[in-house]
Amino acid sequence: MNAIEVLALTKKFGDFTAVDGISFSVAEGEIFGFLGPNGAGKSTSAYMLTTILKPTSGTAKINGFDISHDPEKVRKSIGIVFQDQTLDSRLSAYDNLDIHGRLYDMPAPDRKKKIREVLGLVELLEWEKKLVKTFSGGMRRRLEIARGLLHTPKIIFLDEPTLGLDAHTRRHIWTYIQKLKQQGITIVLSTHYLEEADALCDRIAIIDHGKIIALDTPSNLKKMLGGQVLSLKSADNRKILELVNKKKLGANARVIADAVSFEVKNGSEAIPGIASAMEKAGIKLESIELHVPSLEDVFIQLTGKQIREEGNGQSDFKRRLVMHGH
Amino acid sequence: MDINMGKIYAVWLREVKRFTNSKSRIVGSLAMPLLFLVALGGGIGSLIPGFNYQAFILPGIIGMTLLFNSIFSGVSIIWDRELGYLKELLAAPTSRTTIVIGKALGGATTSVLQGLIILILGILFGLASPSIAGFLLAIIVMVLFSTFVVSIGIIFASVITEIETFQLLVNLLMFPLFFLSNALFPLDKMPDWLKALSNANPVSYGIDALRTLINGAGSMPFALDIAVLAVILAVALLFAGFLFNRTSI
Ligand SMILES: Nc1ncnc2c1ncn2[C@@H]1O[C@H](COP(=O)(O)OP(=O)(O)OP(=O)(O)O)[C@@H](O)[C@H]1O
Ligand SMILES: [Mg+2]
16 A cells, blocks of 8 residues: 555645646655745645645545545644744743644653653753753754654655754754654655755655656656766867767767767766877867766756755744744 | 543643743733732722722722733634644644634633632732632632633634734723723713623623622622623634634644
Protein backbone atom coordinates (compact mmCIF):
# COMPACT_ATOMS: atom_id res chain seq x y z
CA MET A 1 0.00 0.00 0.00
CA ASN A 2 1.17 3.50 -0.76
CA ALA A 3 1.36 5.88 2.18
CA ILE A 4 -0.25 8.64 0.13
CA GLU A 5 -2.40 8.60 -3.00
CA VAL A 6 -3.49 11.91 -4.47
CA LEU A 7 -5.92 12.25 -7.35
CA ALA A 8 -6.66 15.52 -9.17
CA LEU A 9 -6.55 17.55 -5.96
CA THR A 10 -7.65 21.14 -6.57
CA LYS A 11 -8.12 24.22 -4.39
CA LYS A 12 -9.67 27.46 -5.57
CA PHE A 13 -9.84 30.67 -3.58
CA GLY A 14 -12.64 32.50 -5.39
CA ASP A 15 -11.56 32.64 -9.03
CA PHE A 16 -7.94 31.94 -8.22
CA THR A 17 -6.72 28.35 -8.53
CA ALA A 18 -4.00 27.84 -5.94
CA VAL A 19 -3.64 24.08 -6.51
CA ASP A 20 -4.59 22.82 -9.93
CA GLY A 21 -5.42 19.12 -10.20
CA ILE A 22 -2.27 17.55 -8.74
CA SER A 23 -1.94 13.75 -8.72
CA PHE A 24 0.87 11.64 -7.27
CA SER A 25 1.56 8.85 -4.85
CA VAL A 26 4.16 8.43 -2.13
CA ALA A 27 5.54 5.03 -1.14
CA GLU A 28 5.92 4.03 2.49
CA GLY A 29 9.25 5.14 3.91
CA GLU A 30 9.93 7.58 1.10
CA ILE A 31 11.03 11.22 1.45
CA PHE A 32 8.88 13.03 -1.05
CA GLY A 33 9.71 16.63 -1.89
CA PHE A 34 7.56 19.51 -3.03
CA LEU A 35 9.82 22.04 -4.68
CA GLY A 36 8.46 25.33 -5.90
CA PRO A 37 8.75 29.11 -5.65
CA ASN A 38 6.69 31.36 -3.37
CA GLY A 39 2.99 31.04 -4.03
CA ALA A 40 3.37 27.80 -5.99
CA GLY A 41 0.76 26.06 -3.85
CA LYS A 42 2.97 23.96 -1.57
CA SER A 43 1.37 24.98 1.71
CA THR A 44 -2.15 24.87 0.31
CA SER A 45 -1.48 21.29 -0.83
CA ALA A 46 -0.17 20.40 2.61
CA TYR A 47 -3.24 21.95 4.27
CA MET A 48 -5.54 19.83 2.12
CA LEU A 49 -3.59 16.62 2.71
CA THR A 50 -3.62 17.27 6.45
CA THR A 51 -7.42 17.97 6.36
CA ILE A 52 -7.12 21.56 7.54
CA LEU A 53 -8.51 22.94 4.29
CA LYS A 54 -11.27 21.25 2.32
CA PRO A 55 -10.34 20.64 -1.32
CA THR A 56 -12.50 22.25 -4.01
CA SER A 57 -12.33 18.96 -5.92
CA GLY A 58 -10.26 15.81 -6.13
CA THR A 59 -9.42 13.23 -3.48
CA ALA A 60 -6.51 11.88 -1.49
CA LYS A 61 -5.88 8.90 0.73
CA ILE A 62 -3.45 9.13 3.61
CA ASN A 63 -2.51 5.83 5.28
CA GLY A 64 -5.57 4.42 3.51
CA PHE A 65 -7.98 7.01 4.96
CA ASP A 66 -9.85 9.44 2.73
CA ILE A 67 -9.12 13.07 3.62
CA SER A 68 -12.75 14.12 3.07
CA HIS A 69 -14.56 11.18 4.69
CA ASP A 70 -12.22 10.19 7.50
CA PRO A 71 -10.42 13.39 8.52
CA GLU A 72 -9.98 12.42 12.19
CA LYS A 73 -8.32 9.11 11.32
CA VAL A 74 -6.07 10.93 8.87
CA ARG A 75 -5.10 13.45 11.54
CA LYS A 76 -4.38 10.80 14.13
CA SER A 77 -1.97 9.01 11.80
CA ILE A 78 0.07 12.01 10.65
CA GLY A 79 2.37 14.59 12.15
CA ILE A 80 2.60 18.13 10.87
CA VAL A 81 5.19 20.88 11.07
CA PHE A 82 3.59 23.97 9.60
CA GLN A 83 5.44 26.65 7.70
CA ASP A 84 4.39 29.37 10.15
CA GLN A 85 5.10 28.76 13.77
CA THR A 86 2.23 27.25 15.75
CA LEU A 87 3.67 26.88 19.24
CA ASP A 88 2.11 28.53 22.26
CA SER A 89 4.90 30.88 23.27
CA ARG A 90 3.40 31.48 26.72
CA LEU A 91 3.80 27.83 27.61
CA SER A 92 6.98 25.93 28.38
CA ALA A 93 8.44 23.50 25.85
CA TYR A 94 7.29 20.62 28.03
CA ASP A 95 3.73 21.93 28.28
CA ASN A 96 3.49 22.47 24.53
CA LEU A 97 4.34 18.80 24.07
CA ASP A 98 2.22 17.64 27.00
CA ILE A 99 -0.92 19.31 25.68
CA HIS A 100 -0.23 17.97 22.21
CA GLY A 101 0.04 14.45 23.64
CA ARG A 102 -3.28 14.86 25.46
CA LEU A 103 -4.96 16.14 22.30
CA TYR A 104 -3.77 12.96 20.59
CA ASP A 105 -5.09 10.78 23.41
CA MET A 106 -1.72 9.49 24.56
CA PRO A 107 -1.87 7.73 27.96
CA ALA A 108 0.24 9.43 30.66
CA PRO A 109 3.21 7.03 30.98
CA ASP A 110 3.61 6.80 27.22
CA ARG A 111 3.27 10.56 26.89
CA LYS A 112 5.96 11.29 29.47
CA LYS A 113 8.36 8.78 27.98
CA LYS A 114 7.89 10.06 24.42
CA ILE A 115 8.25 13.70 25.47
CA ARG A 116 11.72 12.96 26.83
CA GLU A 117 12.57 10.93 23.76
CA VAL A 118 11.61 13.60 21.20
CA LEU A 119 13.13 16.42 23.26
CA GLY A 120 16.33 14.37 23.30
CA LEU A 121 16.21 13.91 19.55
CA VAL A 122 16.07 17.66 18.91
CA GLU A 123 18.52 18.39 21.75
CA LEU A 124 16.17 20.51 23.84
CA LEU A 125 15.99 18.37 26.97
CA GLU A 126 17.60 20.94 29.23
CA TRP A 127 15.20 23.61 27.96
CA GLU A 128 12.00 21.72 28.72
CA LYS A 129 10.87 23.98 31.56
CA LYS A 130 11.58 27.27 29.75
CA LEU A 131 8.82 29.33 28.17
CA VAL A 132 8.86 29.11 24.39
CA LYS A 133 8.85 32.90 24.08
CA THR A 134 12.48 32.84 25.20
CA PHE A 135 13.47 30.44 22.36
CA SER A 136 15.38 31.33 19.20
CA GLY A 137 13.88 30.62 15.78
CA GLY A 138 15.95 27.46 15.37
CA MET A 139 14.95 26.15 18.81
CA ARG A 140 11.28 26.74 18.04
CA ARG A 141 11.61 24.90 14.78
CA ARG A 142 13.25 21.95 16.51
CA LEU A 143 10.53 21.94 19.15
CA GLU A 144 7.88 21.91 16.44
CA ILE A 145 9.55 18.93 14.81
CA ALA A 146 9.61 17.20 18.19
CA ARG A 147 5.92 17.94 18.64
CA GLY A 148 5.08 16.64 15.17
CA LEU A 149 6.76 13.34 16.08
CA LEU A 150 5.37 12.97 19.60
CA HIS A 151 2.37 10.77 18.80
CA THR A 152 4.49 8.45 16.59
CA PRO A 153 2.89 9.31 13.24
CA LYS A 154 3.45 7.08 10.22
CA ILE A 155 3.71 10.09 7.95
CA ILE A 156 5.10 13.50 8.77
CA PHE A 157 4.48 16.64 6.75
CA LEU A 158 7.23 19.22 6.97
CA ASP A 159 6.31 22.52 5.32
CA GLU A 160 9.57 24.43 4.75
CA PRO A 161 11.14 23.12 7.96
CA THR A 162 14.33 25.14 7.58
CA LEU A 163 12.89 28.41 6.31
CA GLY A 164 14.87 31.38 7.58
CA LEU A 165 17.35 29.30 9.58
CA ASP A 166 21.13 29.65 9.35
CA ALA A 167 23.14 27.07 7.43
CA HIS A 168 24.31 25.32 10.59
CA THR A 169 20.83 24.80 12.07
CA ARG A 170 19.54 23.81 8.65
CA ARG A 171 22.06 20.96 8.41
CA HIS A 172 21.16 19.94 11.93
CA ILE A 173 17.54 19.59 10.93
CA TRP A 174 18.56 17.63 7.85
CA THR A 175 20.18 15.03 10.08
CA TYR A 176 16.97 14.69 12.13
CA ILE A 177 15.04 14.17 8.90
CA GLN A 178 17.47 11.49 7.79
CA LYS A 179 17.11 9.78 11.18
CA LEU A 180 13.35 9.71 10.71
CA LYS A 181 13.74 8.05 7.35
CA GLN A 182 15.86 5.35 8.98
CA GLN A 183 12.96 4.69 11.36
CA GLY A 184 10.74 4.06 8.36
CA ILE A 185 8.62 7.20 8.66
CA THR A 186 7.24 8.54 5.40
CA ILE A 187 8.14 12.20 4.96
CA VAL A 188 6.54 14.84 2.78
CA LEU A 189 8.82 17.84 2.68
CA SER A 190 8.07 21.10 0.95
CA THR A 191 10.82 23.55 0.35
CA HIS A 192 12.08 26.17 -1.99
CA TYR A 193 15.70 25.39 -1.19
CA LEU A 194 16.99 23.35 -4.14
CA GLU A 195 19.93 22.13 -2.13
CA GLU A 196 17.61 20.78 0.54
CA ALA A 197 15.41 18.92 -1.93
CA ASP A 198 18.50 17.51 -3.62
CA ALA A 199 20.13 16.38 -0.41
CA LEU A 200 17.10 14.77 1.25
CA CYS A 201 14.45 13.66 -1.20
CA ASP A 202 14.02 10.31 -2.88
CA ARG A 203 11.67 11.91 -5.37
CA ILE A 204 10.77 15.51 -6.06
CA ALA A 205 7.63 17.06 -7.49
CA ILE A 206 8.40 20.44 -9.01
CA ILE A 207 5.34 22.60 -8.54
CA ASP A 208 4.62 25.96 -10.13
CA HIS A 209 1.36 27.89 -10.39
CA GLY A 210 -0.42 25.04 -8.63
CA LYS A 211 0.62 22.38 -11.14
CA ILE A 212 3.16 19.58 -10.90
CA ILE A 213 5.41 20.19 -13.89
CA ALA A 214 7.93 17.41 -13.24
CA LEU A 215 8.16 14.47 -10.87
CA ASP A 216 11.20 12.22 -10.59
CA THR A 217 14.30 11.38 -8.58
CA PRO A 218 16.76 14.28 -8.26
CA SER A 219 19.30 12.53 -10.52
CA ASN A 220 16.73 11.77 -13.22
CA LEU A 221 15.55 15.36 -13.12
CA LYS A 222 19.12 16.51 -13.72
CA LYS A 223 19.56 13.99 -16.54
CA MET A 224 16.70 15.69 -18.34
CA LEU A 225 19.19 18.40 -19.20
CA GLY A 226 21.66 16.04 -20.90
CA GLY A 227 25.21 15.73 -19.61
CA GLN A 228 27.64 18.21 -18.18
CA VAL A 229 28.76 21.20 -20.20
CA LEU A 230 32.36 22.23 -20.94
CA SER A 231 33.11 25.75 -22.14
CA LEU A 232 36.49 26.33 -23.80
CA LYS A 233 37.92 29.70 -24.70
CA SER A 234 40.84 30.73 -26.90
CA ALA A 235 41.83 33.52 -29.29
CA ASP A 236 40.35 31.51 -32.19
CA ASN A 237 37.20 29.71 -31.13
CA ARG A 238 36.56 28.37 -34.67
CA LYS A 239 39.57 26.08 -34.39
CA ILE A 240 38.23 24.62 -31.12
CA LEU A 241 34.82 24.05 -32.71
CA GLU A 242 36.41 22.22 -35.70
CA LEU A 243 38.55 20.01 -33.48
CA VAL A 244 35.69 19.09 -31.10
CA ASN A 245 33.52 18.05 -34.05
CA LYS A 246 36.33 16.24 -35.92
CA LYS A 247 37.56 14.23 -32.93
CA LYS A 248 34.05 13.82 -31.44
CA LEU A 249 35.20 15.23 -28.11
CA GLY A 250 31.63 16.11 -27.16
CA ALA A 251 28.08 16.58 -28.42
CA ASN A 252 26.14 19.63 -29.45
CA ALA A 253 29.13 21.94 -29.78
CA ARG A 254 28.34 25.58 -30.48
CA VAL A 255 29.74 29.02 -29.80
CA ILE A 256 27.94 30.70 -26.91
CA ALA A 257 29.07 34.19 -25.87
CA ASP A 258 32.86 34.11 -26.45
CA ALA A 259 33.39 30.41 -25.70
CA VAL A 260 32.74 27.04 -27.30
CA SER A 261 30.31 24.95 -25.28
CA PHE A 262 29.65 21.24 -25.70
CA GLU A 263 28.19 18.41 -23.64
CA VAL A 264 30.28 15.58 -22.21
CA LYS A 265 29.36 12.63 -20.00
CA ASN A 266 31.82 13.27 -17.21
CA GLY A 267 33.51 16.64 -17.35
CA SER A 268 36.25 16.24 -14.77
CA GLU A 269 37.46 13.00 -16.39
CA ALA A 270 37.27 14.46 -19.91
CA ILE A 271 39.24 17.66 -19.18
CA PRO A 272 42.85 16.25 -19.25
CA GLY A 273 42.29 14.45 -22.60
CA ILE A 274 40.64 17.47 -24.17
CA ALA A 275 43.38 19.80 -22.93
CA SER A 276 46.16 17.68 -24.41
CA ALA A 277 44.27 17.27 -27.73
CA MET A 278 44.02 21.06 -27.90
CA GLU A 279 47.69 21.45 -27.15
CA LYS A 280 48.67 18.92 -29.87
CA ALA A 281 46.55 20.82 -32.40
CA GLY A 282 48.44 23.98 -31.41
CA ILE A 283 45.46 25.71 -29.82
CA LYS A 284 46.38 27.90 -26.87
CA LEU A 285 43.46 27.70 -24.38
CA GLU A 286 42.64 30.71 -22.24
CA SER A 287 40.17 28.91 -19.95
CA ILE A 288 38.18 25.76 -19.40
CA GLU A 289 34.93 25.86 -17.49
CA LEU A 290 32.92 22.88 -16.34
CA HIS A 291 29.23 23.28 -15.58
CA VAL A 292 27.45 20.43 -13.77
CA PRO A 293 23.64 20.79 -14.06
CA SER A 294 21.83 21.45 -10.80
CA LEU A 295 18.19 21.35 -9.89
CA GLU A 296 18.33 25.09 -10.42
CA ASP A 297 19.02 24.49 -14.13
CA VAL A 298 16.17 21.99 -14.22
CA PHE A 299 13.93 24.56 -12.66
CA ILE A 300 14.95 27.30 -15.08
CA GLN A 301 14.51 24.92 -18.02
CA LEU A 302 11.00 23.96 -16.88
CA THR A 303 9.63 27.31 -15.78
CA GLY A 304 11.80 29.84 -17.57
CA LYS A 305 12.60 31.53 -14.25
CA GLN A 306 14.81 31.18 -11.21
CA ILE A 307 13.54 29.84 -7.93
CA ARG A 308 14.31 32.45 -5.34
CA GLU A 309 16.74 31.12 -2.78
CA GLU A 310 15.81 33.45 0.05
CA GLY A 311 12.07 33.53 -0.21
CA ASN A 312 9.70 35.97 1.40
CA GLY A 313 7.54 33.15 2.67
CA GLN A 314 8.64 34.01 6.16
CA SER A 315 7.62 37.64 5.85
CA ASP A 316 4.09 36.79 7.00
CA PHE A 317 5.47 35.30 10.14
CA LYS A 318 7.84 38.17 10.75
CA ARG A 319 5.04 40.65 10.27
CA ARG A 320 3.04 38.81 12.91
CA LEU A 321 5.90 38.93 15.33
CA VAL A 322 6.17 42.66 14.86
CA MET A 323 2.43 43.17 15.22
CA HIS A 324 2.12 41.41 18.51
CA GLY A 325 5.55 41.82 19.92
CA HIS A 326 5.72 38.10 20.68
CA MET B 1 -21.80 14.74 19.59
CA ASP B 2 -18.19 13.74 19.77
CA ILE B 3 -16.83 14.84 23.12
CA ASN B 4 -13.69 13.54 24.81
CA MET B 5 -12.99 14.44 28.45
CA GLY B 6 -9.22 14.01 28.19
CA LYS B 7 -9.07 16.38 25.25
CA ILE B 8 -11.39 18.92 26.91
CA TYR B 9 -8.97 18.79 29.81
CA ALA B 10 -6.05 19.42 27.42
CA VAL B 11 -7.64 22.60 26.05
CA TRP B 12 -8.66 23.67 29.58
CA LEU B 13 -5.15 23.03 30.87
CA ARG B 14 -3.64 25.23 28.18
CA GLU B 15 -5.87 28.16 29.14
CA VAL B 16 -5.07 27.79 32.81
CA LYS B 17 -1.30 27.41 32.26
CA ARG B 18 -1.21 30.43 29.97
CA PHE B 19 -2.95 32.36 32.71
CA THR B 20 -0.72 31.25 35.57
CA ASN B 21 2.36 31.85 33.40
CA SER B 22 1.60 35.54 32.97
CA LYS B 23 1.53 37.20 36.33
CA SER B 24 1.40 40.68 34.83
CA ARG B 25 -1.92 39.87 33.16
CA ILE B 26 -3.43 38.86 36.50
CA VAL B 27 -2.32 42.05 38.21
CA GLY B 28 -3.37 44.18 35.23
CA SER B 29 -6.84 42.78 35.00
CA LEU B 30 -7.51 43.21 38.73
CA ALA B 31 -6.38 46.84 38.78
CA MET B 32 -9.36 48.24 36.89
CA PRO B 33 -12.14 46.63 38.96
CA LEU B 34 -10.36 47.54 42.20
CA LEU B 35 -10.09 51.14 41.04
CA PHE B 36 -13.82 51.16 40.30
CA LEU B 37 -14.62 49.68 43.67
CA VAL B 38 -12.39 51.99 45.68
CA ALA B 39 -12.56 55.28 43.79
CA LEU B 40 -15.99 55.19 42.20
CA GLY B 41 -17.55 53.31 45.09
CA GLY B 42 -15.95 55.55 47.70
CA GLY B 43 -16.58 58.80 45.79
CA ILE B 44 -20.19 58.31 44.82
CA GLY B 45 -20.88 56.54 48.09
CA SER B 46 -20.02 59.73 50.00
CA LEU B 47 -22.81 61.55 48.08
CA ILE B 48 -25.45 59.13 49.34
CA PRO B 49 -25.55 59.24 53.11
CA GLY B 50 -27.03 56.23 54.81
CA PHE B 51 -26.46 53.87 51.89
CA ASN B 52 -23.43 51.61 51.63
CA TYR B 53 -22.83 52.17 47.94
CA GLN B 54 -19.53 50.28 47.92
CA ALA B 55 -21.25 47.18 49.25
CA PHE B 56 -23.97 47.66 46.65
CA ILE B 57 -21.60 47.76 43.67
CA LEU B 58 -19.37 44.91 44.87
CA PRO B 59 -21.41 42.29 42.92
CA GLY B 60 -21.43 44.67 39.95
CA ILE B 61 -17.65 44.96 40.07
CA ILE B 62 -17.33 41.17 40.28
CA GLY B 63 -19.63 41.02 37.25
CA MET B 64 -17.38 43.54 35.50
CA THR B 65 -14.30 41.43 36.21
CA LEU B 66 -16.01 38.34 34.85
CA LEU B 67 -17.42 40.17 31.85
CA PHE B 68 -14.17 41.64 30.58
CA ASN B 69 -11.90 38.70 31.37
CA SER B 70 -14.31 36.19 29.90
CA ILE B 71 -14.88 38.04 26.66
CA PHE B 72 -11.12 38.37 26.36
CA SER B 73 -10.68 34.62 26.85
CA GLY B 74 -13.28 33.87 24.19
CA VAL B 75 -11.91 36.18 21.55
CA SER B 76 -8.37 34.99 22.26
CA ILE B 77 -9.19 32.50 19.49
CA ILE B 78 -8.52 35.42 17.14
CA TRP B 79 -5.00 35.64 18.58
CA ASP B 80 -4.66 31.88 18.32
CA ARG B 81 -5.49 32.22 14.65
CA GLU B 82 -3.06 35.11 14.12
CA LEU B 83 -0.23 33.50 16.04
CA GLY B 84 -0.76 30.08 14.49
CA TYR B 85 -1.76 27.96 17.48
CA LEU B 86 -5.24 27.47 16.04
CA LYS B 87 -3.63 25.32 13.33
CA GLU B 88 -2.22 23.02 16.00
CA LEU B 89 -5.69 22.72 17.56
CA LEU B 90 -7.53 22.20 14.27
CA ALA B 91 -4.95 19.69 13.02
CA ALA B 92 -5.35 17.49 16.10
CA PRO B 93 -7.76 14.54 16.01
CA THR B 94 -10.12 16.49 18.23
CA SER B 95 -13.67 17.57 17.46
CA ARG B 96 -14.42 21.26 17.29
CA THR B 97 -17.07 20.79 19.98
CA THR B 98 -14.41 19.47 22.33
CA ILE B 99 -12.25 22.52 21.65
CA VAL B 100 -15.15 24.92 22.30
CA ILE B 101 -16.06 23.27 25.60
CA GLY B 102 -12.43 23.18 26.78
CA LYS B 103 -11.93 26.80 25.80
CA ALA B 104 -15.18 27.93 27.48
CA LEU B 105 -14.39 26.11 30.73
CA GLY B 106 -10.76 27.25 30.67
CA GLY B 107 -11.77 30.88 30.15
CA ALA B 108 -14.40 30.57 32.86
CA THR B 109 -11.89 29.11 35.31
CA THR B 110 -9.39 31.93 34.93
CA SER B 111 -12.11 34.61 35.03
CA VAL B 112 -13.84 33.15 38.07
CA LEU B 113 -10.50 32.99 39.90
CA GLN B 114 -10.22 36.74 39.45
CA GLY B 115 -13.85 37.35 40.36
CA LEU B 116 -13.22 35.30 43.48
CA ILE B 117 -10.25 37.47 44.44
CA ILE B 118 -12.50 40.56 44.28
CA LEU B 119 -15.18 38.81 46.32
CA ILE B 120 -12.72 37.74 48.99
CA LEU B 121 -11.25 41.25 49.16
CA GLY B 122 -14.81 42.55 49.49
CA ILE B 123 -15.48 40.19 52.39
CA LEU B 124 -12.21 41.18 54.06
CA PHE B 125 -13.15 44.88 53.78
CA GLY B 126 -16.55 44.14 55.29
CA LEU B 127 -18.49 44.91 52.13
CA ALA B 128 -20.14 41.48 52.07
CA SER B 129 -20.90 38.70 54.50
CA PRO B 130 -22.33 35.74 52.63
CA SER B 131 -23.08 32.40 54.29
CA ILE B 132 -20.91 29.43 53.33
CA ALA B 133 -23.72 28.17 51.11
CA GLY B 134 -24.16 31.61 49.61
CA PHE B 135 -20.43 31.81 48.91
CA LEU B 136 -20.41 28.42 47.18
CA LEU B 137 -23.54 29.22 45.21
CA ALA B 138 -21.95 32.51 44.18
CA ILE B 139 -19.07 30.54 42.66
CA ILE B 140 -21.55 28.47 40.65
CA VAL B 141 -23.30 31.62 39.45
CA MET B 142 -19.93 33.08 38.45
CA VAL B 143 -19.11 29.94 36.46
CA LEU B 144 -22.47 30.02 34.64
CA PHE B 145 -22.20 33.71 33.86
CA SER B 146 -18.55 33.51 32.83
CA THR B 147 -19.02 30.48 30.58
CA PHE B 148 -21.84 32.37 28.90
CA VAL B 149 -19.61 35.39 28.20
CA VAL B 150 -16.68 33.25 26.98
CA SER B 151 -19.12 31.59 24.55
CA ILE B 152 -20.12 35.03 23.27
CA GLY B 153 -16.41 35.71 22.76
CA ILE B 154 -16.00 32.46 20.82
CA ILE B 155 -18.98 33.41 18.66
CA PHE B 156 -17.32 36.70 17.80
CA ALA B 157 -13.93 35.08 17.23
CA SER B 158 -15.53 32.62 14.80
CA VAL B 159 -17.00 35.36 12.64
CA ILE B 160 -14.57 38.24 12.96
CA THR B 161 -11.05 37.52 11.85
CA GLU B 162 -9.46 40.93 12.33
CA ILE B 163 -7.76 41.68 15.61
CA GLU B 164 -8.62 45.35 15.10
CA THR B 165 -12.33 44.52 15.36
CA PHE B 166 -11.78 43.47 18.94
CA GLN B 167 -11.46 47.07 20.16
CA LEU B 168 -14.74 47.83 18.42
CA LEU B 169 -16.36 44.91 20.18
CA VAL B 170 -15.20 46.18 23.56
CA ASN B 171 -16.38 49.74 22.93
CA LEU B 172 -19.66 49.00 21.19
CA LEU B 173 -20.74 45.94 23.13
CA MET B 174 -18.92 45.35 26.39
CA PHE B 175 -19.03 48.88 27.84
CA PRO B 176 -22.75 49.31 27.02
CA LEU B 177 -23.50 45.87 28.48
CA PHE B 178 -21.76 46.87 31.67
CA PHE B 179 -23.10 50.41 32.09
CA LEU B 180 -26.63 49.65 30.89
CA SER B 181 -27.07 47.05 33.61
CA ASN B 182 -27.81 47.04 37.31
CA ALA B 183 -24.08 46.85 38.12
CA LEU B 184 -23.69 50.43 39.36
CA PHE B 185 -27.26 51.65 39.95
CA PRO B 186 -30.12 50.26 42.01
CA LEU B 187 -32.92 49.21 39.67
CA ASP B 188 -35.70 50.93 41.66
CA LYS B 189 -33.97 54.32 41.38
CA MET B 190 -33.44 54.09 37.61
CA PRO B 191 -35.40 56.07 35.06
CA ASP B 192 -37.83 53.86 33.12
CA TRP B 193 -35.80 53.74 29.91
CA LEU B 194 -32.68 52.58 31.76
CA LYS B 195 -34.72 50.06 33.73
CA ALA B 196 -36.07 48.63 30.47
CA LEU B 197 -32.56 48.35 28.99
CA SER B 198 -31.20 46.82 32.17
CA ASN B 199 -33.98 44.23 32.27
CA ALA B 200 -33.24 43.23 28.69
CA ASN B 201 -29.53 42.91 29.48
CA PRO B 202 -28.36 39.38 30.37
CA VAL B 203 -25.54 40.85 32.49
CA SER B 204 -28.13 42.19 34.97
CA TYR B 205 -29.33 38.68 35.81
CA GLY B 206 -25.86 37.42 36.67
CA ILE B 207 -25.18 40.46 38.85
CA ASP B 208 -28.59 40.27 40.51
CA ALA B 209 -28.04 36.64 41.44
CA LEU B 210 -24.64 37.52 42.93
CA ARG B 211 -26.20 40.42 44.82
CA THR B 212 -28.83 38.12 46.32
CA LEU B 213 -26.17 35.64 47.42
CA ILE B 214 -23.51 38.08 48.61
CA ASN B 215 -25.50 40.72 50.48
CA GLY B 216 -29.12 39.70 50.10
CA ALA B 217 -29.97 42.81 48.11
CA GLY B 218 -31.11 41.35 44.79
CA SER B 219 -34.19 42.90 43.26
CA MET B 220 -35.41 40.04 41.08
CA PRO B 221 -36.42 36.49 42.09
CA PHE B 222 -33.29 34.32 42.39
CA ALA B 223 -34.96 31.51 40.45
CA LEU B 224 -35.60 33.89 37.56
CA ASP B 225 -31.93 34.96 37.55
CA ILE B 226 -30.74 31.36 37.42
CA ALA B 227 -33.28 30.37 34.77
CA VAL B 228 -32.24 33.26 32.52
CA LEU B 229 -28.54 32.46 33.04
CA ALA B 230 -29.03 28.78 32.24
CA VAL B 231 -31.01 29.47 29.07
CA ILE B 232 -28.67 32.11 27.66
CA LEU B 233 -25.67 29.93 28.50
CA ALA B 234 -27.13 26.93 26.66
CA VAL B 235 -28.03 29.02 23.62
CA ALA B 236 -24.66 30.80 23.51
CA LEU B 237 -22.67 27.59 23.93
CA LEU B 238 -24.58 25.79 21.17
CA PHE B 239 -24.24 28.77 18.89
CA ALA B 240 -20.51 29.03 19.65
CA GLY B 241 -20.07 25.33 18.83
CA PHE B 242 -22.02 25.71 15.61
CA LEU B 243 -20.06 28.74 14.39
CA PHE B 244 -16.66 27.45 15.50
CA ASN B 245 -17.35 24.29 13.50
CA ARG B 246 -17.36 26.44 10.39
CA THR B 247 -14.33 28.50 11.16
CA SER B 248 -11.12 28.01 9.23
CA ILE B 249 -7.44 28.74 9.78
N1 LIG C 1 -6.71 31.80 2.19
C1 LIG C 1 -6.31 32.21 0.97
N2 LIG C 1 -7.10 33.05 0.25
C2 LIG C 1 -6.72 33.47 -0.97
N3 LIG C 1 -5.58 33.09 -1.58
C3 LIG C 1 -4.77 32.25 -0.93
C4 LIG C 1 -5.10 31.77 0.39
N4 LIG C 1 -4.11 30.95 0.78
C5 LIG C 1 -3.20 30.93 -0.23
N5 LIG C 1 -3.60 31.70 -1.25
C6 LIG C 1 -2.89 31.89 -2.51
O1 LIG C 1 -2.63 30.63 -3.06
C7 LIG C 1 -1.35 30.59 -3.65
C8 LIG C 1 -0.56 29.43 -3.11
O2 LIG C 1 -0.21 29.72 -1.77
P1 LIG C 1 0.66 28.73 -0.89
O3 LIG C 1 0.75 29.32 0.45
O4 LIG C 1 0.12 27.36 -1.02
O5 LIG C 1 2.07 28.82 -1.63
P2 LIG C 1 3.46 28.18 -1.20
O6 LIG C 1 3.92 27.36 -2.35
O7 LIG C 1 3.34 27.52 0.10
O8 LIG C 1 4.36 29.47 -1.10
P3 LIG C 1 5.51 29.86 -0.04
O9 LIG C 1 6.79 29.30 -0.55
O10 LIG C 1 5.53 31.35 -0.07
O11 LIG C 1 5.11 29.31 1.28
C9 LIG C 1 -0.71 31.95 -3.40
O12 LIG C 1 -0.83 32.72 -4.57
C10 LIG C 1 -1.53 32.53 -2.29
O13 LIG C 1 -1.61 33.92 -2.41
MG1 LIG D 1 4.15 27.73 1.87
